[in-house]
Amino acid sequence: MAWRLGVRKGDQVKVIGGRDKGKRGRVLSVNPGKDTCTVEHVNMVKRHTRPNPAKQIKGGIVEREGPIHASNVQLVCSSCSKTTRVRHQFLADGSKVRACQRCGATLDH
Numbered sequence: 001m002a003w004r005l006g007v008r009k010g011d012q013v014k015v016i017g018g019r020d021k022g023k024r025g026r027v028l029s030v031n032p033g034k035d036t037c038t039v040e041h042v043n044m045v046k047r048h049t050r051p052n053p054a055k056q057i058k059g060g061i062v063e064r065e066g067p068i069h070a071s072n073v074q075l076v077c078s079s080c081s082k083t084t085r086v087r088h089q090f091l092a093d094g095s096k097v098r099a100c101q102r103c104g105a106t107l108d109h
């Protein structure tokens, strides 16, 4: 469940552990099964790719984001721009949204 991870695709997060500690970025993808996520420009890893002309792939070294453990990132509120924890809130229509624990701003749009 993505709820447990606390972060979702598109969220702003701050890296609080590992090689890229202190960096901020947008979550590109989450892997709830492994409790990992990839964050823009964080944990860049070099991938060696083989050329595959049929798929128009050029060979060489490509840099891309590697997965980091979800416990190494903290959500950044888009409203108060501080790292925060998520509070779950129910709207009048019964739907569940995530809200910033500091300022109360709704994080789901």
Ligand SMILES: [Zn+2]
Pocket: 077, 078, 079, 080, 081, 082, 084, 100, 101, 102, 103, 104, 105
């Ligand atoms: Zn906030």
